[in-house]
Each structure stands twice: as C-alpha cells, then as structure tokens.
Amino acid sequence: MDRTRIAFSDAKDTAVAMEEIKKTLQKDGDEKAPKLIFFTTDYLNFTWFSRHLAQAFPNTTVIGMSSYVVLSSKGYNPNAVTALAIYSGIEIASGIILEIDRYPLRYKETIRNAIDKIGENLDNTCCFEFTTAFSGGEELIMDAFKITFAEKQIPIFGGTAGAPDGINASFVALNGIVYNDACAFVIIKNTHGKIRLFKENMFKPTEHIMVATDVDCDDRTVYEYNNRPAAEVVAAALGVPVNKLFNYTSMHPVGRIDGDNIYITEHNVVYPDGQLSYYSRIHNYSKLVLLEPDDPKEVWNRTANAVKTKVVNPSFSIVVNCLSRTRYFNEQEIMGDFVEVLSEYGTYIGFSGYGEQYEYEHLNQTMILAVFE
C-alpha cells in the first residue's frame, strides 16, 4: 500500500469533489484508514469539507487550513480541495490552541500531552501547525511552543490560513471542528527517516540597512528607523516620496538579519505620521535590511537543488507558500512555472496564506517546505 496518497478536486459541486477525494484516499476498497490527513480548500467551502472529511475518516486525524490557492502535486486552483493522506511511517499527536491573540500559553498542557503521546524519543519529529489569520498572535503561539517544548526544541513548521482578497477571516480545522480563531497542530514523528525543512526567499538584500529605534512590539509597528520616522527612511532608501511609498512596499519588504539568515517581514500600513506597521514583529534595535525582488526562477532552482542535495529519498512534502507570493506569481503569470518546480518535490500538498512559521519565527512572503524522507 502507498505510504501516502494525494487527492485533488476542483469540481464545483462539493459533494462531487468529496466523492473524488474519498475515492482516491480509499482506493481499491482498502479499509486501512490513513493515520493523518492534511487538507486545504478555499475559504467558502472549508467548513463543509472539514466536516465531511472527518466524517469520512473518523479514525484519522484530519487537520487543515483555508488557503488563498489550493496546491498539490495533482493540480492547483483557487477553488478546489486537496488532501494528503499518510498511511504509515508516522506517529502523531494533535491538539488545538485557543485565545491565540493573547494567551496561547494557557494551552501548554495540550501541547505537553501531545508530546507525551509521541514519547521520549523525539528524533525526526516536527510540529506542524496552522493558525487562523488576523489575530496578530503568531509570535505568541511560537513562544507558547518554545516554552512548552523547552529543551526538546522540536522544529516548528506551519502557516497562517488564507482567504480571498477582501475577506478578513480564515479557518483552521481539526477532526471536523472548524475554528476561526485558533491554532491547530499535529506533532509528527517520521519513523522512516528525517523531516527536512527548507525556506525560500524570493527577495534579496539591498545595500540599505536600517536599525529599528522605536517600536511597538504588540502592534507590530515601527515608529522610527535610525532615529528618524520609519516611512521617511524607507522612502529615502527606495528613492520615492513618502506619500507614494505604499506603492512600493509589497515588493520591498524588510528582512530581519540573523547571521546568514534573513527572515522576511512584510509591510502592512504606511501611516501619515511616518509609522509603518508590519505583518510580523520587529524588536527594537533589530538590524533590518531592505529587500528587493530576486529572480524567482533562480530562487526556485536554488531551493530545488538544495532539496535534491539534502534529501536523497523524498517520500512526500508539505509546502506553505505565502499568499503575497502566490499573488505576485499570478500577476507575473509564472504561477504555472512555480507549480512545475514544486512537482520536483514529489507528492506534496501546498497551502497559501497570510504567513509562515519556521524555526519559531513568524515570517512573511516566504515559502517553506517540509520534506519527509
């Protein structure tokens, strides 16, 4: 029996789509239920599919988030449903964290119970999580995991759910229960080998380094860079007037520098008084670099080469591709090329939402990839 199966349907009728999914995941009359199903679908149909998948697979942990676009090795479409079923080679434990906008740490028992279920040996283990959008709590969730995992330091991989433009809500689900303000997680131990994590930046650093000198961490706002109004500094670096800065910010995010790593932080609002808000937190006196677009195809190739080098025998992959990237690829009409590169990662399911979580960092405008050996 296959270790994994990927099902995809873009049928407009949800019942038809569900049947196609079931047919694929329950192929050949095979009665062995998958241990875990990752799924994603568009915002409108998410609740329906969550419930029906859970009903169809009552003995399976079913976890998912709503996506801006549904991606899988079987196809992609903004209005579709896809599910990746894993039948063997994993041990799992899952849970839900609530109050994500202010106190996810309250649910540390839930996380601890999940770790205890996996057992003492946490080699080749990773925590996958999906968080609903617009709570501003991704960093708090990362902190909750960090504190709870303590010295165990299980890697974190996840995404913030997505929704179509103009909708300020999103969903995650676990075992048929849908939440619009929660984090659903599943800790997975890969008994067949390692779980390798990769990050892909489609931006490269410019020469403009800035230091945040007045911030509000709670509000993810920077008031000053280099002791000057933040918007002025960024506008001057880009050579544009401040009142036109908003036209340039989406393609010029900032990168938090950590050694050789750059974690992308996307601009949110440019305020008239010069403050800039972001989609992830910036600490005071963090060094940031203004970023500019890199060549997407070169970037994709670099990632693909890195994966090929590090993962000799990939089994399946999970992709989280930022909504902003998806939007950009669509505008540039290279989404098809991107999906083609993704197909190099074998069987995969892809999510596209408002953020990515990787190495306990909340990122924006990034693609992260988990490849299971």
Added chain:
Amino acid sequence: MSRYNDGVITTNKNCIACNRCVASCPVVGTNVNGKTEGKNCIEVSGKKCIECGNCIRECSHGARDYRDDTLFFFKDLENGKKISVIIDPTFYMLYGKTAYKLIGYLRTIGVDKIYDVGIGAEISVWAHAKYLKEYKESETKPKAFITHICPAVANYAKKCNPEMLPYIIPVQTPAICTAIYVRKYLEDTNPIAYLGPCIAMTDETSSNETFKSILYNVTIAHLMDYLREIDFDRYYSKPDYKCETEGRLICSNGVFRRMVERYFPSTEVFTNFDHIDEKMIAPFCKQKGINEEWEQHPMLTEISACAMGCLMGGGIDAPGFNYNKVYERFAERSHNVYKQLEDSKDYKERYEELCAKFKSLNFFDFTREFSENYRQPYIVPQKAYEAIFERMHKDTQAKRNINCKFCGYPTCVEMAKAVASGYAKMENCIHYLNDELKSQVYIDMLTGLPNMARFIPEVEHLLSTHKDRSYVLGVCNINKVMVINRLYGRSVGDAVLVNFANYMREFIGDGGLCCRLGGGFFGFCYLNTSEKAKKLKETETYDYRHLGVDFPVTVRAGVYKTVPGDEVPVGKILDYCTYAMTKITDRSHNDFRYFDDAIHTEIILDSEITKQMKQSMADGEFVIYLQPQFNHASNKLVGAEVLSRWVKKDGTIISPAIFVPIFEKNGFVKELDRHVWKSAFILIKKWMDEGIPMVPISVNVSRMSLVDDEIIGIIHRFKDEYNIDTKYLHFEVTESAYMADQDAIIERVNRIRDMGFEIAMDDFGTGYSSLNVLKDMPLDILKLDMGFLRGDTNMDKGTKIIEYIIHMANTIGLKTIAEGVETNEQAEFLEQMGCDVIQGFLYSQPIPAAEYELLIKSL
C-alpha cells in the same frame, strides 16, 4: 500626548523621565519612555496599568495625573441630581473632625444620604469567611484564598497574572458591598458616589462585574482640591449610617485579615502583603503538579497595592498627609474598637454571631466573577538581547549584571528586555551613557566611523584572533577634498566625506573594519578575498553630483596584504600604506598601490638616511664638491657649481640623487643648504685670504629654503661674517621653486641679489617652463639642462629650442650655462649658438674642494 497616556493614570508635562515610576511599578511595560514636544518623558500604557497609584506616590515632580469622576459628581450635583455618598474609612482617618464638617458641606450642595464603607467592610468580611468555610474545592476550580479588597490587586491579576485569578476570593470589595447593600437592602435608589483614596476604583465602578453599583469614583485628593476655597467650619454633619465597629479600621493594611481571622481557629495561617510582588505571590498560585514546592497556601492572604493600606492610597491628598495625626486617630479608634470586641467567645461562636447578623443578606448578592484581559508577554529572543547589549557596550557578563536599578529596572537583563520591547530607552542606563561618552572619544563625529585610536587596537585584535587568515589593510585619501571645500563649501565637503564613509562601511562589510584618520583620509581592513579585490578595482570614480559636486571624485589608496602570522604592527602597516599611497600621482581615477618590496626598500633607505643625517652632518660627513664650468671657445675655467656629497667615515659615498630627495621630504635640505653655503663662504674667504685666483662658484638654493625669509638672514650673516667679494658667489634657484608663491620668492631672491650676489635659474627646461618666470624673476644667469638634446626623438626640434633659448637669454642680457654636457658635439653646438659656459662630464665631473683648489691655483 501620544500613543500612550490612554488610561486612568497619565503623565503631564512636568515629567523629566527620572525613572522612579518605572522602579515603583509592579508591571513591566506600563511606564514607557517616549518624547513629547522634543522632551524625554515617561508615559503610561493604559492597557497595562493596574492603577495602583505607586507611581503617583513615587513621583516627586508632580508629573502624574489620574482621572476620576469628581468633576462629574459636582456637575451633577449642581444640576440638581440627588446623589448618595459612601465614604471610605480613610477619609475619617485623614481628616478627623474636619471630615464631619465636610460632610455637612456636602449635604448643603445636594448630597442626600451618606454611608460609611465600614458597613460594607463587615459584609465583605462575612462573605469572605463564608466562602472560606463553605466552598468545596474541585479539580477544575481550586479554593481561593486571596482577599478581594483592593481593586488594583484584581487588576494586576487580570492584566498580568491570570493564574492568580482563581485564587482571589470572588467577593466584592468593601466599597462595592456597601453600595450593593445600600441599593438593595436599604433601597436607596440614588446614584452612589464613592469618596475614597482609590484610583483603581475608577475602572471598578464602570465594570459589569460590580454591577455598576457605584456611579462616581470621587477621590479624596480631587475633592479637596475642588473644595479648597470652601471654609468648612460653618458646617457639620454625621453620616446617616455610621460604622462604629472594626469596619472603620480597614483602611490600614492587615485589619481586614485580622477581622476574618477571628472566625477561624488560631492554627490556621493568615498573612498579609502590603504591596504587589510577583515573587511573593507566585508560589502561592502554582497549581498542584506544576510546582511541587508549594502545595499549601495560607487560609487567607490579604494583599493591598498600597503600603500601609488605603491610608496611603494614590487618591489621597499627599501634601496634607500628617502621619502623626493619622496614627493618633487610628490608634484611638483601634483601641476603642478592640476594647469592645474583647470577649471570651471562641471562633465558632463568633462566626455564628456573624452569620446571624447578616442572615437577611443573600451571599450571592455580594459575589462576583473576574474577567481576564491578560496578554502573554513576548519572549525576547537571545539575538535581540545580544544586539542591545552590544549597542550598550555591555560586552562582558559583569557589565550585563551591574543591576544598579538606576534605569528603573531591577536587572540589566530586564532593562534590555524593556528596550527590545520598546518600553525603555538605552539612554536610561547611566553605564551606557558613560561608556558611550568614552566611545565617542574614539568616534569621528562627522562620519560616525571609529578614529585611529580605536581602529588600531580593533585591527590588532582582529588579526591576532585570526592568525591563519590574510587581511588587506589600507589607507585611502579622497583626492581634492580641499578643492571641493573651496568650490562648494564645507558642508558639501562634509557630505562627501559622510557618503564616502557610508560607502566604506558597506564595502568593508561586517567582517572588516574601517575608520576615518582625519581630513579625507580613511583606514580600512578586510578579509582578503577575490570578490573584494575585484570590487576594489571595479569603481573608477565616485559620482557625487547629487551632493552638488560636478566632477567625478576619486580616491587613491595604499594597500598592504598581511600574510598568516604577520607580525608587523598595525601602526607600521598604516605607515607603509600611506607611503605607498603617496606614490600615486594620477588623480583622474581611483587608484591603489600595493606596498611591495621596492617600496619597503625605499622606506628602509629613507629611514636609514633620516636616522643618520644629523649625526653625519655633525661629524662632517657632508662635504662639498665642485664641478668646474668652462668657456668652450677659450677652454678657460670660468666658474664651478658647488655640490654636496655624503662621504661616510668608511669611505662610502652616498649620491645626492639618493639623499637630496629624502632631505627635501623631511626638511633637512634646509640644513644641507646652510652647510653648503657656509662651506662655500669659507672656501671663498680662504682663497681670498691666500690670494688664489678665483672664478665664481655657485651654490644651490632648495625650494624649502625659499619658503620663508630665514634665508635672507642666513646669507646676510655669512656675508657679514666672512666678508667675501660677492661677485665670487652665485645662488642657483631651480626653475620649479618659482612655481609656488611667486611674489614672495621674487622678493626674497631680489633681496639676495641686492646683497650683490648673482642669481642663476637652474634646470631651465626640465619642467613645464613658464616664460613669465623669465620676465619677472631677478636673474643673471640661465642654466640649461641638456634634456632637449637627449633621446633619439625630436632632436631637430630640441636643437631649435636650445638655439632660441640661448638667443633669447642673450637678448635679455642673461648669461647662459649649459649643464650636463657630455660630448664635444654638444659643446660645439652650444658654443655656436652663443652659450657662454659649459658644465658637464665632457670637461670634468664634480671634484673634491681640495682638488678644485689645485685646479684654480694652476690658473
């Protein structure tokens, strides 16, 4: 003001950011450093403030205000509203009999009924005791034990420590109990005002959890301020419901606990804290299984935010607080109350009495829920701490653990966390300011780069900790900085320097170092890589048109590559780089020159010559030689040029071609000139005295000797001292000396000429000659260099030029001497052209003075 100051307690413009509020506040992040109208201040985050009033008590600048409902209270009274007032026991303790006068006045302005909060205190005690006795603990809901008498403590739990909330006994405060009792049981339907010392009551009154029983929080301080013009002596009244029992004492910390204690066996533990301290509270609130150290807690713990309890509340009239009087009143009342309470009953009997007293009350009327609005604080990542500590110069563990609390935070780590979160500024740390000031000594103020004093030790450290690597060190200079300053102004020149400094920073990158040495000079050090080497060569010029500089700006650099294990001191390497840099003469594009063996040899020679020159001069190693000059036609000796030679004791002769350029660089050439002139004067004097037939001899004057008037004094002195016939001594000035400051030089040369000496222009034709020089200079002789006749190219042109120069010189009355004549053909030609005198190897090389003397003796 700005993005803070949005809660009950606010900062006003008296704030000078002294940090005392930060130190006194139990909640990190409540007091936030900011700026208002350019002035540093500390603002209050309403989200985090628990309204305990500690900061108001601490502030000695009157910089904290708070809002309450005093103005609304008086306005509504003025509008005819009937309001009932409940008065906190604190009021009576603070004002004694004056309190009744005030009550009398309040009645005259429309206050209807007046009640003592002591009544509600006793109800609250009963409710607390009942809860403790009757509550059945469950798995999910532990038994609470912390009193709820202080709204600030409840705020603290709600906003900062939600784990504490289940342990706060869910009973209303004495004030709220009073209001509920008044409304429900005494059926007073008037809106109720609470007169007391508590700022936190402002939010408490508007909370659904207190059923909005109290409409106005009137603090004592604001009330007394509002009524400061009133003479109360005319008024007097007592409350409608006065408390004469223990309830009137609860304004002091510990009394409430004592009141509840009476209903429990003495073996039970009752405690009280008079301030909020997380370290004290936390152990009690650990749930079983999480912290095994504490499985028990007291029966009851009374916690008040204010030391001494409500008597020191944030809303009291602090300047009017008279400790002695307050203590007297408290002692007197306490004595009276406890005298009445003395009995022989045991705790059970007392509890029965208490329950009987309040049997008509429904316990659940006086209970409440607590809602929570806690926000989990962020973990500040270690890299954020490191970034801040680095900026604060806290580069050792000791510096990170000073923990002086001057900044308001208990530890340096807490301070760094506050800085990372945006609550605090680094400038609050005096140690940072101290170190920053010290570091400014090592920073160039214009560019922000380190200066040399810091650069050298840092490079030394870098090289010593990476001995296996090769680094590139260099010194570079922006060409024509002075021209830029002159043409465009200093501000543009400075802008160029700043821009270049920024470029240097980025070019060098994180692993390297750079500094400003002064003027347009910069030093740098980076790891020797091929990318950097390529980048160094790539940039031809720098475009600063955006700064207003119209021409391309260029840089020249001297560069040194270290080898692994290189032991040359960094200061020396910079000297080498500077030396190498000076070799670059082309300023039209960026250029760099590596310090190599040839330059090294040159430096060594330079150094050796410079080391020896003074002593050698003193030892008489500098001797004069003379090169005879002849009239070719007559073959007669007609003169000689005096030249210096360095003849060392061991017989080695160092050519002037080696030492003269070095002396010109280090200024010793002036000494040499003086020595040669003196030697010439002495020689002529000797020959005159001995009656030896003489011909004129000429001495050279270097450029350096002509820069000031000292030369005039020296020659004058020699003339007076040796009293020679001036016609026998000529002074040769090189053509290039006239290029700078012509007027001053002309004037000096004229003065030498006026003394009677003839002047020759030496090396005419070697440089870029200016015919104006011939016109304006006081000259008698023109010495031609034979460069025109050397080489294989353009010989015809060269001979023509010589011809016309000689003709021109003759026409304007100048004698001509041709120097460097080596062949008879040259001599013949020159003679034909009318050149008067020939000097060169054709006739004689320079000879020692003794040999020359023999020559002229033979004339």
